[in-house]
Amino acid sequence: MASNRPLKIALLGQPNCGKSTLFNTLSGAKQHIANYPGVTVDKKSAYFRLGDQEVELIDLPGIYSLSTFSPEERVSLAYLREEKPDLILNIIDASNPLKGLYLTTQAMEFKIPVLLVLNMADVAKGRGYRYDLEALEAQLGIGVILCNARQKSEKKRILDAIQEALKSDAPTPILQFSEGEESKNIAIARYEACEKILESVLIKDPRAKGSLSDRIDKIVLHRYLALPILLAVIYAIYDLSIVRGYELTNYTWPYLAWLKQEFVSLLPPEHLGAIPIWRDFGVWMANSVLALLNYLPIFMILFSLIAILEDSGYMARMAFALDRLFRSYGLHGQSTLSYVMGGVVVGGCAVPAIMASRGIGDVRARWATILTVPFLNCLAKTPFFVLVVSVLFVEEKALVMFVISTLTVMVALIMAKILSLTLLRSKETLPFVMELPPYHLPTLRGVLTAAWQKVWLYLKKVVTVVLAVAVVLFVLIQFPGVSKERQEEFDRSIQGAYERFVDALEGNSYQAALNTPQRVMALIEFSENYKQKRMGITTQEALARLDEKYAQIEPLFFKIVRDRSDKEAAKVERALRQIISARKTLFREVKDEKIANSYLGIAGRALESVTQYAGFDWKINIAFLSSFAARESFVATLGALFEEVSDGGVRPEEGIRTQGGYSALAGVAMILFMALTPPCIATIVVLKTQLGSWRWTLFALLYPLLLALAVAIGVYSIGNALELSAMGALLGFYGILLALLLALGFFPRNFHQTLKENK
Amino acid sequence: MIIMTLTELPHGQEAMISEVRAEGALLAKLLDMGFFPGRKIEVIRQAPLLDPLWVRVASGDVGIRRSEAMLIEVGGGSCGLE
Numbered sequence: 001m002a003s004n005r006p007l008k009i010a011l012l013g014q015p016n017c018g019k020s021t022l023f024n025t026l027s028g029a030k031q032h033i034a035n036y037p038g039v040t041v042d043k044k045s046a047y048f049r050l051g052d053q054e055v056e057l058i059d060l061p062g063i064y065s066l067s068t069f070s071p072e073e074r075v076s077l078a079y080l081r082e083e084k085p086d087l088i089l090n091i092i093d094a095s096n097p098l099k100g101l102y103l104t105t106q107a108m109e110f111k112i113p114v115l116l117v118l119n120m121a122d123v124a125k126g127r128g129y130r131y132d133l134e135a136l137e138a139q140l141g142i143g144v145i146l147c148n149a150r151q152k153s154e155k156k157r158i159l160d161a162i163q164e165a166l167k168s169d170a171p172t173p174i175l176q177f178s179e180g181e182e183s184k185n186i187a188i189a190r191y192e193a194c195e196k197i198l199e200s201v202l203i204k205d206p207r208a209k210g211s212l213s214d215r216i217d218k219i220v221l222h223r224y225l226a227l228p229i230l231l232a233v234i235y236a237i238y239d240l241s242i243v244r245g246y247e248l249t250n251y252t253w254p255y256l257a258w259l260k261q262e263f264v265s266l267l268p269p270e271h272l273g274a275i276p277i278w279r280d281f282g283v284w285m286a287n288s289v290l291a292l293l294n295y296l297p298i299f300m301i302l303f304s305l306i307a308i309l310e311d312s313g314y315m316a317r318m319a320f321a322l323d324r325l326f327r328s329y330g331l332h333g334q335s336t337l338s339y340v341m342g343g344v345v346v347g348g349c350a351v352p353a354i355m356a357s358r359g360i361g362d363v364r365a366r367w368a369t370i371l372t373v374p375f376l377n378c379l380a381k382t383p384f385f386v387l388v389v390s391v392l393f394v395e396e397k398a399l400v401m402f403v404i405s406t407l408t409v410m411v412a413l414i415m416a417k418i419l420s421l422t423l424l425r426s427k428e429t430l431p432f433v434m435e436l437p438p439y440h441l442p443t444l445r446g447v448l449t450a451a452w453q454k455v456w457l458y459l460k461k462v463v464t465v466v467l468a469v470a471v472v473l474f475v476l477i478q479f480p481g482v483s484k485e486r487q488e489e490f491d492r493s494i495q496g497a498y499e500r501f502v503d504a505l506e507g508n509s510y511q512a513a514l515n516t517p518q519r520v521m522a523l524i525e526f527s528e529n530y531k532q533k534r535m536g537i538t539t540q541e542a543l544a545r546l547d548e549k550y551a552q553i554e555p556l557f558f559k560i561v562r563d564r565s566d567k568e569a570a571k572v573e574r575a576l577r578q579i580i581s582a583r584k585t586l587f588r589e590v591k592d593e594k595i596a597n598s599y600l601g602i603a604g605r606a607l608e609s610v611t612q613y614a615g616f617d618w619k620i621n622i623a624f625l626s627s628f629a630a631r632e633s634f635v636a637t638l639g640a641l642f643e644e645v646s647d648g649g650v651r652p653e654e655g656i657r658t659q660g661g662y663s664a665l666a667g668v669a670m671i672l673f674m675a676l677t678p679p680c681i682a683t684i685v686v687l688k689t690q691l692g693s694w695r696w697t698l699f700a701l702l703y704p705l706l707l708a709l710a711v712a713i714g715v716y717s718i719g720n721a722l723e724l725s726a727m728g729a730l731l732g733f734y735g736i737l738l739a740l741l742l743a744l745g746f747f748p749r750n751f752h753q754t755l756k757e758n759k
Numbered sequence: 760m761i762i763m764t765l766t767e768l769p770h771g772q773e774a775m776i777s778e779v780r781a782e783g784a785l786l787a788k789l790l791d792m793g794f795f796p797g798r799k800i801e802v803i804r805q806a807p808l809l810d811p812l813w814v815r816v817a818s819g820d821v822g823i824r825r826s827e828a829m830l831i832e833v834g835g836g837s838c839g840l841e
Contacts, residue, residue: 064791069784098818099793187790195817217804226807320822324808333811333822361788431827432811433788436820 006047006054009162010080012107013091014100015062016313016437018119022091022149023059024449026158042358043075050159058085064099066106067183070361080110087166091117094124094131094146095438097202101194108142109173115165117158118146123440128205136201141171150443213438217317226321233314234340237305242379245298252297254536260286261532272521273494275587281474288470292463295349295379299458303352303451306341311442311450316434323432328745329413330420332365333432339369343377344409350374350683352454354690361434364427368416370690371424371700374679375412377405384627384634384674392667396727400671403734408675410737415707417744469681473626476600482593490590497582504575509568513556524580526550526557600625614673614712615666624673628680664726669716672733676708765802765814765828773801774833776816781830793818794831 013019027046044059060079061072068074080088090107092100097118107114118124118131137144145161147154174193177186220229267282309315315337323333335357342353353373360366385404393400482490498517505511514520530550537543551558560572595601596618604621611621627634662670678701679687688697711733719729768774776796779789793816794800803813803820811824823831 065787067787069787096819099791102818184786184790187787188795191790191793191795214803221804221807221813223804223807316822320811320813321806321808323822323824324806324810327824428784430784430788432822432824433785433792433827434822435792436813436822438820 006056007050007087007166008083008085009055009057009087009089010083010085011057011059011089011091012076012080012103013062014064014093014103014435016435017062017091017093017100018149019059019062019091020450021446022089022117022119022158023057024446025149025152025155027057050163057089058083063103065103065187080107080112085112087162088112088114089117089162090114091119091149093120094118095120095127095129097198098194101198102190104140105174105190105194108140108171111170113165113168113170114142115161116140116142116144117149117161118144119149120440121146121148123438127211130203130205132201132203136197139197139201140174143168150446152445211438213313216439220314221317221321230318230321233309233318234344237302237309237340241298241302241305245301248297248301249294253294256290256293260290269525270521272498272517272524272583273491277478280478284474285467285470288466289463292466296455296459298379299349299352299455300451302341302348303454304447306337306356307447307450308442310337311440311446313437313439316436319432319434320436326365327432329417330365330368330424331413331416332360332362332369333434334360334362335365335369338373339376339409339412342373342412343379348376349379349458350376350679351458351686354683354686355454355457357690362428362430362432364420364424364429367424367427367691368420370687371419372412372416374683374687374700374704375408375415375676377408377675378680380680381674385671388667388671388674392662392664392726400727400730403730404671404675407734407737410741411676414737414740414744465682465685469628473600476603477595477598477626479599480597482590482597486593490586494583494586497579497586500582501575501579504578505572508571510556510560510572514572520579522554523557523560523576524583526554527561527576527580530558530561595622610709610713614669614709614716615663616670616673616712620662620670624677627674628678634674665716665719665724665729668719668726668730669712671730672715673708673712676704676711678702678704678708762832762834765800765812765823765831765833766825768800768802768833770802770804773799776800776831777834778832779830780832781827785827785830789827789831792816792821792823794821800831800833 011019011023023044023046027048042061046057046059048055048057058079060076063070063073063076066073066077066080068077079085088107088110090104092104104114104116116136118133124131131146133144133146143161143165145158147158149158174197175186175190177189219225263286264279264283267279268276270276270279306315309318318336318340319333321333322336326332326335337359338353338357340348340353341356342348342350350373353376354370357366357369357373360369385401389397389400389404481487498520501520505514514523530546533546533550534543537546547558547562550562559566560569560576563569600622601618603625604618607621608616608618611617616624623634684697684701687700688694691697691700715729715733718724719726719732724732762777776794776798778796779786779794781789795816798817801815803815805812806822811822812828814821814823814828
């Protein structure tokens with residue numbers, strides 16, 4: 001075979017047979033994920049070396065048969081026909097071979113060599129299954145290997161078998177069909193042939209007991225226990241990932257902060273009178289990246305747990321248990337995974353949730369899922385809710401948080417129902433006919449690989465986009481900047497502060513060392529750095545070490561900053577504190593004015609004409625606009641806008657409480673707006689890849705926006721008109737939602753049925 | 760042999776599939792899942808909200824909504840008696 005072109009090997013198999021495990025075992029970490037043209041089906045491929053030959057391994061989507069009813073099947077069929085791979089690596093579950101063998105007989109009809117991998121040998125053995133491999137090879141006329149793809153030690157054996165199979169001829173199909181034979185008859189004949197083959201090659205030990213899986217399900221899917229267990233599992237996921245994960249970020253955050261510090265020290269230094277724009281930009285970008293990286297521990301835990309649920313087979317049982325509920329709202333049992341990831345309870349992320357929706361076979365339910373998942377509680381919205389709730393609802397914190405998190409699920413379900421009854425009506429629907437695989441113990445490596453792959457995808461797709469948006473936002477906030485006259489005024493006042501500093505040093509022995517603005521700036525920097533380092537120090541010994549270090553860097557500066565006994569130094573220190581504080585105040589004024597004059601500020605003011613009816617002023621508008629890039633920036637932006645002018649040490653909560661003057665009702669409007677607010681940029685990117693059309697993506701962006709605005713304005717105006725308390729307005733709206741949810745759940749009762757009859 | 764739909768089959772009782780009254784994509788899906796005429800079938804349990812059903816066929820376990828289970832006809836009892 002020519003060695004200049006990579007060999008192509010297509011991996012074919014049904015879902016849940018260990019196909020991805022085999023793919024990972026063979027390919028290692030280097031994988032490429034793309035989309036097949038025109039459809040939202042993942043095209044996963046990887047390269048690896050086989051002897052001296054380069055091999056491209058293509059992971060075809062998991063399918064049960066090679067017909068043309070689903071996009072996954074059409075994609076696989078087209079690939080095998082048009083790309084003509086050098087080998088079909090067909091994997092089936094040895095513990096449940098009948099369905100898999102059905103696909104094998106189809107795979108043998110492409111005039112391409114086939115290697116059959118009987119996976120999960122351990123499970124099959126546990127069930128008392130024994131294969132006569134030679135007989136199976138003889139009957140099929142292809143190579144067969146029995147193995148555990150989960151074990152890395154099996155890799156060499158599989159590779160050897162592949163090399164052997166590459167040399168073999170294309171097999172003769174098991175069955176011959178005449179043209180125009182009815183597909184149902186073909187299927188039956190194929191099935192019979194598979195049964196017959198298995199009868200002669202598979203020996204089942206009659207002593208093997210009813211499987212463990214059945215016994216577990218007797219409890220897990222017990223009529224009355226099933227739902228409590230399911231709730232407990234969901235609660236455990238949240239507790240472990242969101243709560244414990246958040247605690248974990250307390251340990252990871254210092255490293256990120258250190259990273260930022262190191263990065264910032266590379267940026268152009270501050271001048272006495274101004275901060276260079278590149279420094280501002282660098283800090284802005286660093287903050288944007290850090291805000292996202294901070295969530296990594298949570299995502300890693302969340303994705304690992306979800307991988308465990310999927311691998312173990314419990315996810316399929318969740319879908320089974322909840323299908324009835326989801327179906328009432330136009331969704332599907334398989335929507336469970338997306339809803340769990342999206343944040344049914346406390347906080348999730350729409351990005352992985354939307355990516356997970358591709359497993360939903362029912363097209364209409366899949367679209368309804370994709371379009372409503374962004375309503376669910378995004379993890380990054382949580383800081384905002386905490387902020388507003390702790391400012392405006394000090395007494396009823398827990399109740400309001402509960403209302404918020406359940407409210408979003410209700411809205412998502414209501415919208416799913418409305419959409420599937422209206423706009424999505426014409427989409428194909430496929431009933432719930434779903435394989436329920438036996439339980440299966442996940443491996444640590446498998447779980448970590450799956451979790452890491454998702455995290456990596458998140459990093460690549462999201463970080464790049466969020467960075468791009470951060471650049472745009474920076475420009476929108478920085479420009480056009482303050483007017484020339486104002487800038488001159490600012491320059492004059494910093495000059496004044498400098499002159500006051502110089503005057504204070506008159507006759508001081510340190511005067512000679514601080515006779516230029518540059519030297520003064522160096523002293524300011526020294527003092528600020530020292531203070532910053534000192535904040536992290538808790539022990540006397542560490543403080544002594546720090547002092548020693550700084551005394552060496554600049555003995556003179558150190559004396560000024562630290563030496564209380566030297567009267568002259570103490571005098572300089574007082575003057576230094578004054579100039580530092582004057583500088584800070586000034587910079588904050590410049591920043592405030594810059595934001596107010598910026599393009600974003602102009603937009604925020606322009607929007608006031610609409611948003612005033614919801615009680616939002618331009619500052620809130622700006623915060624919402626900037627939170628579009630990443631939700632966490634809302635709190636950051638608001639924090640920046642409300643920083644106390646005299647002292648930066650106040651938390652944003654305080655600033656908003658004392659200066660904002662927002663009524664509690666406006667707070668409710670803000671909460672509702674944020675809860676329903678359209679998906680962030682990162683979500684939109686994923687929406688586009690999943691919906692495959694810009695028109696739908698635009699719709700997915702605009703309809704929540706209009707809904708959020710309408711709800712915020714409605715609640716604020718009606719609440720004001722009726723003189724409702726904030727709590728009254730929130731609970732009133734909640735009650736209306738609850739009624740709507742129940743009404744839609746029961747009406748029309750069997751709309752799937754009605755639709756079918758209408759056709 | 761009494762013919763009934765899969766929804767009427769008592770849980771835990773084996774029966775024989777006599778007919779699958781579906782076509783197109785649904786038929787293909789049902790065949791993929793192993794609902795072949797002449798093969799054994801058993802309803803193991805129902806979901807806690809009473810729907811869907813957990814069904815066992817030769818090629819494995821399948822969850823199926825009642826609305827689709829109505830399309831599958833079974834000959835009840837005949838397999839159970841030996």
